[in-house]
Amino acid sequence: MTQIGFFPGCSLKGTSSEYAQSIFTLSKMVGINLVEIEDWNCCGASTVHNINNKLSVTLPARILTLAKQQKLTEIVAPCAACYNRLCIAQHQLKINKFLRNQLFETFQICIDNNISILNIIQYIEKYIFEKIKEKIIYFFKYPVVCYYGCLLVRPHKILNFDRLEDPQSMDNLMKKIGALPIDWAYKTECCGGGFSVSRTDIVVKLCGEIIKDAINKGAEAIIVACPMCQSNLDTRRSCINNYLHKKTNIPVIYITQAIGLAIGIKKKDLGFKKLFVKPTFI
Amino acid sequence: MVDKKNILRVKVSNSIGINVDKCYQCGKCSAGCPVSGNMDFTSSVMMRMIQIGEEIIDKQILRSQTIWVCISCGICLSRCPMEIDIPEIIDYLRQCSLEKKMQNKKSERNIIPFHYSFLNSIKYTGRIYEIGVAVEYKLRTFNFFQDLSLAFYMFIKGKLPLFPNIIKNRKHLSFFFKKYKK
């Protein structure tokens, strides 16, 4: 059984447990054992860098130090915010020798520059897809839009993942399971991220525009790979409907849930029950 | 004569190594910014204001809503022809504003207390304990009724753990906070 490090992050342990469930179910199908990094802490997500720059590097650096101590050479970070913060910390410590020494001397933080950090799409491409290709039984033949958001693609110089303005990786994966990904304008627009509680008005407006374009382009589902995007577009739907003066029922589905359905995994094992907006068409 | 060292234009260059003079006011950053409409002045105007290098204008920036409503989405940096890292400049300005106690009054009622509630959850448990963050945020903002029904539905769906998930080596983490005095 292949062993790969796993960094769930706070969302996957709580507000987005259905995402975690679908990832574990898929991984089990292909015989991958995801090993959770022991005693991990919060990466600081979209918040800490606002008020404490050094801490925002130190927190993810501690996680990478633990990964190194636990002899993990590759880790999957399914939450786009965690993926983003881990990559930025690794980059900062790579280029800033002074900071690297300082963190080592004060906190015994020492990270491996070569540890590879995978986001969920890279993980699926590298480990999952080849092995489940033959198992696809129900083609997910719906028109969908793939929503990448900010954190998977920016800052491009550091993450170096996919294309900056018009990424294709999720669209390609969705095509392979039979879906019809639509070209649309909001692929990498912002959903309002961490403002869900503090500036709900901004989140509702930005999500409203995203949902409006998805519906106008004829999509039946929005496919996502980030717990924050999913939660803003899904759990805030009643406010978004008020903003749009319209009852919308387009579901927001994790890419792992869509792939799971295609290979015949039951809805309940993919956490579909936890979605606020029900995908009634499936 | 003002001490030039304390002008934001110089501080940004010395502390984070970004030369604001490279900005030639094309406006692409503001055009793509999702929250331009919620700012008191947009990112490109802010760049011009820093370039001018006057103390009064610097204070206006540090007291602005602009630096707090920026969501750090990174669109401005990705589209800037001069590759100026505006999100990093704004991160730096927020911290200057806190240090000088010049936080924007409106943001002090929502965005800033949320950041602190979030930070405290990490400080005490090592991870995010959603209910803890929500309670502290409500206490800080006196906004007791916000999102109660949402929280209820999230709880029903099993998305809101009742108890915090505390890490073992909390000492290591509290040492970070002690060193950074936050």
Ligand code: SF4
């Ligand atoms: S995009 Fe860059 S050069 Fe253009 S106005 Fe903004 S900061 Fe200045």
Ligand code: SF4
């Ligand atoms: S990072 Fe901030 S200033 Fe730049 S586009 Fe996004 S919200 Fe606007």
